[in-house]
Ligand code: FES
């Protein structure tokens with residue numbers, strides 16, 4: 001039985017009040033859920049944990065409104081989080097409405113909308129809030145009827161007397177529950193008692209989306225608001241000197257044009273490091289602004305090296321030879337073991353820089369006055385945005401508000417706050433509210449890219465085909481590609497992992513499943529090759545390694561739970577009928593662990609007119625408890641398509657510091673006809689608190705794809721995007 | 734600035750705009766129909782898809798000056814109550830993730846089904862290939878189109 005505390009040091013995480021219009025309002029701290037574990041006594045609880053930022057209203061009509069402060073990037077948290085509250089509250093989902101807390105109330109503040117983290121962080125808090133409400137409503141009913149709470153049962157928002165006829169609904173008792181004292185400790189449901197969590201509920205915003213309601217930052221309007229565009233330097237390593245300001249200002253519909261500077265003191269990791277000085281143009285028609293942008297004639301000065309793709313490759317190669325090793329791990333004596341090995345397998349893998357390309361380009365609204373700033377837009381980082389805007393404008397933090405809109409995709413991109421700062425700088429300059437809009441070209445050439453990586457793997461087998469030595473040396477611009485303590489660390493006696501970062505002036509950032517998306521592809525294709533060299537089935541080969549990690553692990557620690565890792569492989573093996581062969585169908589398998597979740601995938605490929613076509617993908621997922629099943633499947637399917645698409649088709653190349661791909665004419669994103677025909681998702685059932693869903697579906701898809709392509713073509717694909725490197729001859733042969 | 738009269742969702746709208754303004758920005762900036770989205774501006778992503786005389790068209794690549802007298806339908810005008818078979822099927826399959834591309838996807842799918850009530854997978858790929866979804870909802874879109882074909 002799990003108990004959680006509703007208070008700590010006599011400070012409560014819950015605040016109860018009468019709801020306007022009748023009923024009960026439960027305010028709670030969205031990210032706080034303290035178990036009653038005695039260890040917690042020793043933990044210093046940060047002040048923010050007491051901040052009330054989530055609300056549940058139980059109206060006297062029985063309608064339950066959950067105000068979700070969490071912005072939506074597409075992970076469906078606005079549906080799944082309220083489901084957790086409703087489960088513990090024991091209310092009929094039909095009577096639940098989820099509302100976006102209205103703008104400008106401060107509801108949104110201090111929310112971290114960090115990708116796969118969202119559910120993980122708020123799981124206990126949401127359960128506590130729901131369970132507290134349920135308990136207080138029950139107590140109110142017991143008091144009303146003058147019986148003991150143990151004589152009551154509740155289901156779907158209706159309280160019944162166990163041995164009697166009386167019933168009362170939440171709506172009827174809600175106003176009285178306001179006077180009940182908040183219990184200090186609350187018992188949560190047993191996992192086996194869940195009847196809402198684990199089912200499939202439709203996206204609460206589905207109707208609004210399919211009818212085209214304005215939900216996104218780009219749709220935000222305010223009376224008197226002007227529009228603005230920016231122009232950053234055409235190349236990394238360049239800076240603006242001046243431009244034909246007067247000419248631009250004279251164009252139709254243009255109100256102002258100037259250079260902004262968004263440099264701030266002590267920039268944080270998610271502040272811009274590259275393009276800090278930008279040309280800004282203000283007007284009231286997007287189209288006229290876009291035309292003015294094209295008419296810019298600027299002098300750019302070169303302030304650092306103008307890099308190109310060949311240089312990037314060379315930098316990575318040089319780093320292999322002589323770079324400084326960062327994170328690393330060594331078990332046993334790899335050199336000696338390689339010397340003694342009877343078979344050596346070696347391969348190098350690489351992947352290019354990639355933009356995020358959220359479908360909704362960056363944009364932000366800002367209204368800056370002498371001593372205040374109001375910002376609204378698609379960001380996952382309201383607090384860091386406030387901080388940086390405060391530094392930029394020299395306005396105290398408490399006079400700055402940042403509110404979040406729905407986001408047309410994130411994938412890590414909206415963890416970076418520069419576009420909000422740019423909007424703020426423009427608003428300050430013109431002294432009026434403004435919405436900044438990036439064109440696709442701005443968005444794709446701005447930077448904040450997925451780093452470029454290259455890793456070299458080496459494996460040694462003894463005469464009995466046992467894997468006795470393994471090494472990986474991985475470089476990347478600007479960060480090394482290796483996670484030293486991930487699989488297969490812990491399974492091989494002689495093991496070496498080394499990560500080497502290389503400098504570049506191309507700016508980079510977190511991109512869906514950072515580093516894992518590359519590492520999974522490389523490592524999992526390499527292990528496929530090693531299994532083949534050892535004459536073993538690729539799944540059995542991995543399972544043997546996991547057995548080693550379970551029974552007799554090498555080294556002090558590794559980052560994964562081998563049982564769960566093996567579990568998803570076994571599940572995908574069973575579901576895909578692994579081992580069965582079908583004429584003309586080529587299969588590949590991969591498994592990966594990241595963001596606390598385990599995913600194994602099998603990809604089936606056929607050749608149509610010599611071109612690979614993905615027929616089906618099977619996914620086995622261990623992400624702990626699944627909250628909203630259908631939405632969880634959607635996330636995994638999306639991850640698979642994203643992984644396959646980028647590995648197969650996408651790349652950004654550079655020439656003289658400028659990107660060659662600026663829009664979807666030259667930059668390829670996967671399209672309908674290239675997507676798998678079917679993706680089936682299976683979840684491992686367990687009682688573990690929910691873990692990441694947004695990211696972990698992606699990485700194994702890259703490895704499984706490469707392995708299936710090998711079966712189909714006989715070619716080991718090591719360089720992304722694969723489509724550029726598949727030899728046509730092989731396919732047609 | 735010249736003025737143009739456009740027929741959008743059955744209503745007539747007069748706007749003042751440069752003659753080379755794409756329909757997309759007329760919809761978004763001038764008429765405040767914000768369901769039609771900007772994704773690339775060069776006819777490559779499909780986010781801005783609307784119907785012009787019953788054809789799926791990229792509104793970022795149509796100039797306001799070419800559209801007088803034509804019947805334009807946006808996502809807001811696809812159905813009165815949001816109950817076009819494609820919209821219903823989209824909800825049934827819970828297609829959207831971020832949702833940004835979906836009004837364009839729905840507009841393309843609606844035209845496909847009007848011209849071809851029982852499309853094969855190949856037909857769907859051909860009709861929908863111009864609509865990118867960065868979130869990767871392609872498998873569900875295909876299923877939803879098949880469901881819509883039966884509604
Ligand atoms: S915005 Fe029109 S096709 Fe992309």
Ligand code: FES
Nearest residue numbers: 831832866867868
């Ligand atoms: S649902 Fe996000 S781009 Fe399609």
